[in-house]
Structures are given as C-alpha cells and as structure tokens.
Amino acid sequence: MLKTAANWADGKRRLHMLIAHLSDPHLRPHGHRYNNIVDSNAMFLAAIQHIASLDPQPDLVILSGDLVDTGDQAEYTLASEMLASIRQPILMIPGNHDDRERFRVCFGNNSYIASTGPLHFAVGDLGALRIIGLDITVPGAHYGDMNDAACLWLEERLAEEPERPTIIMMHQPPFNSGITFIDAYCCRQGARLANIVARYPTVERILCGHIHRFMQLRFGGTMLVTAPSTTTAIALRLHEDAKPASFIEPPAMLLHHWQPQLGLITHLVPIGSFQGPLAFF
Ligand SMILES: [Fe+2]
Numbered sequence: 005m006l007k008t009a010a011n012w013a014d015g016k017r018r019l020h021m022l023i024a025h026l027s028d029p030h031l032r033p034h035g036h037r038y039n040n041i042v043d044s045n046a047m048f049l050a051a052i053q054h055i056a057s058l059d060p061q062p063d064l065v066i067l068s069g070d071l072v073d074t075g076d077q078a079e080y081t082l083a084s085e086m087l088a089s090i091r092q093p094i095l096m097i098p099g100n101h102d103d104r105e106r107f108r109v110c111f112g113n114n115s116y117i118a119s120t121g122p123l124h125f126a127v128g129d130l131g132a133l134r135i136i137g138l139d140i141t142v143p144g145a146h147y148g149d150m151n152d153a154a155c156l157w158l159e160e161r162l163a164e165e166p167e168r169p170t171i172i173m174m175h176q177p178p179f180n181s182g183i184t185f186i187d188a189y190c191c192r193q194g195a196r197l198a199n200i201v202a203r204y205p206t207v208e209r210i211l212c213g214h215i216h217r218f219m220q221l222r223f224g225g226t227m228l229v230t231a232p233s234t235t236t237a238i239a240l241r242l243h244e245d246a247k248p249a250s251f252i253e254p255p256a257m258l259l260h261h262w263q264p265q266l267g268l269i270t271h272l273v274p275i276g277s278f279q280g281p282l283a284f285f
Contacts, residue, residue: 020261022063022064024055026067027068027213028213029044029067029235031073032072033081042235047234051234063092069175070102096137122139122141122154124139133262134165150192150196155197171260174211174212175212177194183217183242197224208267212231216250232253234255257275
C-alpha cells in the first residue's frame with residue numbers, strides 16, 4: 005500500500021533510497037514461451053527471486069514496459085499473479101507490447117494508474133526521489149511519441165516540485181542508439197523531451213526500456229540509462245544495414261541507489277546465482 009505524502013514530508017528527503025528496476029519481461033500465458041523459444045515467465049520469476057535475495061532490500065520496484073508480450077488477457081492474469089509475490093510497492097508503465105486498456109483494468113486498483121488516457125503517473129511519497137512515469141506509447145504502434153499532450157503533462161509535473169530529485173521513466177528511448185533496426189521504433193520527437201528536462205537540473209535520470217540492452221548517455225543535461233530485459237537482448241549490431249536479431253544473453257536488472265550527499269548511482273546487476281562469495285582479492 006502506498007504511503008501518504010504527509011508521511012514522506014517528515015524528513016525522508018534526507019534518506020537513502022534503493023530502487024530495483026526491471027524491464028521488458030514479455031510474459032506469456034502459463035506454459036507458453038516468448039516467441040516459442042524463451043521461457044520468459046521463468047526468467048521473470050528468477051528476477052523476482054533475485055530482488056527478494058538482495059540485502060538491503062529495495063524500497064521500490066519499477067518496471068519500464070513490455071510487461072507482457074502480446075497484450076492478451078491471459079498474459080495479464082499471469083503477470084498479476086507473479087507481481088503479487090513482490091513485497092515492495094511497484095510502479096509500472098506500459099510498453100509497445102502491452103495493451104493499454106487491459107493494463108489499466110488489470111492494475112487499476114493501484115492509485116497511481118490513470119483512469120483514462122495515457123498511463124502517466126507522478127508518485128512522490130515513496131522516498132526521497134519523485135518517480136514520474138511518462139507513457140509515450142502510441143496504441144497500435146511500436147514507436148513512441150513525445151507529442152504535445154505528453155510535453156504539456158511533463159512540464160506541469162516537473163513545475164510542481166522543481167527542487168525535488170526526480171526520475172523520469174518511459175518505454176521507448178528518445179534517441180538513436182546506432183542499432184538501426186530498433187531505432188526505427190524509438191520515441192519520436194525526443195528533442196522536445198531534452199529541451200524540457202534541460203530546464204530541471206533536479207532530474208537525476210531518464211530511465212527507458214524497449215531496447216533490451218544497457219546503455220547510458222548524456223541527454224537533456226541529465227543522464228539517460230536504458231535497462232536490459234529480464235529475457236532476451238537485442239543484438240549489438242552497429243552497422244547501418246545490420247540484420248535484426250536477438251540473443252539470449254545473461255539477463256540483468258538495474259539497481260538505482262540514491263544517497264542524499266552524493267546523488268544517484270546506477271548498478272547493472274546480473275540475474276542468477278553465481279559462484280561466491282570468494283575471498284576478497
Ligand atoms: Fe520489449
């Protein structure tokens with residue numbers, strides 16, 4: 005259950021905050037595989053178990069879209085069951101593989117889920133950082149769009165608390181990565197986002213999914229980071245005419261650690277069990 009803004013205001017601005025960031029699980033109905041090859045459900049379960057094993061425990065879990073793969077109701081039923089085992093509050097935005105209306109119905113009992121229109125949210129009562137979810141997905145399309153309404157909504161939200169350290173989470177990255185076959189489906193009009201964010205130096209990160217790889221770059225005067233998928237990785241092919249492909253690389257997640265005197269450190273965390281701990285050397 006979400007804590008109230010009044011509770012937050014009693015000094016949590018000064019506290020550490022740890023955020024586990026999952027992306028693009030592409031969940032399927034029970035017994036089905038992602039593209040008939042990858043057991044995305046089992047891989048998401050491994051991600052959930054990995055979060056449960058972290059010490060200290062994250063304060064919050066965020067998910068940057070493509071929760072499910074085809075948008076079918078059976079996928080949302082399974083997603084809802086799996087997410088119920090996460091003990092932290094969860095904030096999610098849809099991706100291009102999600103169905104916005106099924107997503108809304110499935111998770112509409114959470115107060116941050118908008119009752120109409122894009123599934124934007126701004127949540128500020130879960131710790132030091134304010135989390136903005138920016139739903140730039142275009143129903144029926146794979147690309148995103150920083151359209152007039154999204155620009156206006158974001159401007160208004162940032163203006164509400166301009167001094168507050170803030171994370172913006174969106175699905176499609178607003179830049180060209182150099183992997184041309186995925187860049188065809190990026191968030192269009194990304195320069196508009198850069199122009200807005202550049203006026204708010206307290207935006208600590210822009211976080212994206214969609215691209216199924218870890219990337220980081222400077223964007224709009226802040227740092228933009230893309231999250232790996234808990235399932236497959238888009239092939240790292242930087243030739244202009246590269247053929248689209250995916251790989252089953254080691255799955256991973258991000259862990260964002262806010263330290264009041266320092267700022268936000270983002271860790272890339274492989275999911276799984278690995279040999280160790282060994283002696284420190
Ligand atoms: Fe995806």
